[in-house]
Amino acid sequence: MIDTNFDVIKILSAGAKALGAGAIEESRWEIPTDHPDPIDLAVGMPVPEGIPIASLAKHFSKVLSSGNYIEMEYEYGRGKIDLRELLNDPSNGFTSLAQTPDNFILFNGGSGCMESFCATFLNPGDIVLVEGPSFSGTVETILKYQGKIIEVAMNPEGMSYQAIEEIVARCKRSGEIIKGIYTIDDFHNPTGVTMSENNRRMISRLALENGIMILEDSTYSGLFFENAPPLDMYSMNSGEGVLRMGTFSKTIATGLRLGWLQGSTEAIDAIGKTRSDMGNAPFIQTAVSRFIDSSEYSNHVQRMRGLYKSQCKALVTSLTQHCSKYLEFIEPKGGFFLWPKCIGVDSAALTKAAAEEGVIFPDGSLFYQDSALHDNHIRLAFSGNSPEKLGEVGLRLRKAFEKLLD
Ligand SMILES: Cc1ncc(COP(=O)(O)O)c(C=O)c1O
Structure with a gap:
């Protein structure tokens, strides 16, 4: 040695x-x-x-035995079109705002989405407001990109609007830049709180007026016990100034490592430019598409x-x-x-x-x-x-x- x-x-x-x-x-x-x-x-x-191991095994097996080598090659872009079309169709439950498949980009789970958000929007010292408490796994990515985290207290309505308003006013005076608000507005991790509709409207409006991007983490949105949560902020703002993050980790399996962002064409284009991971595994995307398409997913x-x-x-x-x-x-x-x-x-x-x-x-x-x-x-x-x-x-x-x- x-x-x-x-x-x-x-x-x-x-x-x-x-x-x-x-x-x-x-x-x-x-x-x-x-x-x-x-x-x-x-x-x-x-x-x-x-x-759903048996269903997944069937779809994976079909994809892999198809002889279609493209399923085993790099997929450099936003992700397979089949899956992005399914994500864009509100009847599948992943969005309530139908746009185009190009408003979606697939990443390595919600965690990959957070990386791409930080890589695209954060300069060292930029502020991101997050719920206090929040899921440290995603929040720490902001620290990795040298962003500054300000934790916003929660109440039964979700993230405190008043606290956000005060922080925004303070930063305007001091010249500090708030780039983002990261919120898990449905069935929050760790508190389980769901943000009220009124609070969503107020926060999404305030963010839009102040040029602050909301990263809306919808990891648990589909896993309601009886009633679906209130309308998401992405739809409330007609897709402007919000990126909505989804993942199959909790609805199917964490090991798929498949998540997505929905955003305006401009935002998704910018995020696509900072991508340097050579894409997600195409055969996984195709197998998951078939699982969704077969109605086995619902x-x-x-x-x-x-x-x-x-x-x-x-x-x-x-x-x-x-x-x-x-x-x-x-x-x-x-x-x-x-x-x-x-x-x-x-x-x-x-x-x-x-x-x-x-x-x-x-x-x-x-x-x-x-x-x-x-x-x-x-x-x-x-x-x-x-x-x-x-x-x-x-x-x-x-x-x-x-x-x-x-
Ligand atoms: C709120 C929230 N967001 C994102 C993630 C990351 O999920 P994944 O990267 O597996 O999609 C988790 C995982 O626990 C989570 O709880």
């Missing part, structure tokens, strides 16, 4: 350092447990039994809505029965998450005590960039476990609370 003084740390980018590259620290997401049968509520993923999503509703109910019932003294929460109407506030016990301490009792979940502080904003919540993802398993959570958690309060 050649002996060198090569120092990787010395050459790290500011963006990499902002995400912790080069620093040795334990992941706060990984909570060890010796419990023989832990219930994992940490990650928001589809329940394995719900993944049956599948319908089934998943019912499944997640029953999973959420099982968790809520179990917590209400055993932990009503210790936890306060609002029942979500869709999505994957419950966001209880802990009473009389520190939420971080609870995550450790609960792990000993065999329930794994993250402390709410992980969903803030400024953890001082955190107000003693935990996030419980009910998406990945059966109602039977979720029915055991309350009793296990009660034991953890009792241990801590002893």
Whole structure:
């Protein structure tokens, strides 16, 4: 081996350092447990039994055995036209504003969409407003591109309009540039809150008037339990000044790595210019198109809505029965998450005590960039476990609370 003084740390980018590259620290997401049968509520993923493996296998197999080599080659552009046509058709449920397939571009999941948004619109120091709390996986991309994050408090209506108005006025005075507002307006991760229609209208108008792009993350929009959420901001603004992000990760499977942006032709053209990943896997796009076209997709999503509703109910019932003294929460109407506030016990301490009792979940502080904003919540993802398993959570958690309060 050649002996060198090569120092990787010395050459790290500011963006990499902002995400912790080069620093040795334990992941706060990984909570060890010796419990023989832990219930994992940490990650928001589809329940394995719900993944439509047999249907997908059929469509993948047909695509791969077609002998059509184009399915295995680079797809440099916006993504396969078949899939973009399906996304553009409101009857499939991915948009409520039909435009043209060229108003869509496909990326490596919602995460890829966030990368492309930052690459196209952010200069170092530009401000992006995000909900506090929010999903750190996408928010941290802003830090990687050296954007400045301002967290906006949430209330039962969603992101606080008043707080946004104040920040916009302050930045106008100081000359700081707000480039974007990132919002998960339907069945928010982690709080489960859905932004009210009125709040959507006010925020989307304010953003449009001030030249601020809204990145509307609709990851959970299709996964409502009974009623569809209010109209999206993209449609409210007739497609101007908003980019709407979708993904198949939660409705089908995270491993597909397939998401999309809908935007004005100008915005999608600009985003297409900054693309340098050589496109998404064409055979995956074609197989997913056929899955949607066969109507198996709409049956599948319908089934998943019912499944997640029953999973959420099982968790809520179990917590209400055993932990009503210790936890306060609002029942979500869709999505994957419950966001209880802990009473009389520190939420971080609870995550450790609960792990000993065999329930794994993250402390709410992980969903803030400024953890001082955190107000003693935990996030419980009910998406990945059966109602039977979720029915055991309350009793296990009660034991953890009792241990801590002893
Ligand atoms: C709100 C939200 N947006 C985006 C993503 C990223 O999803 P993907 O990149 O798998 O599409 C997630 C994943 O948990 C999420 O919760």
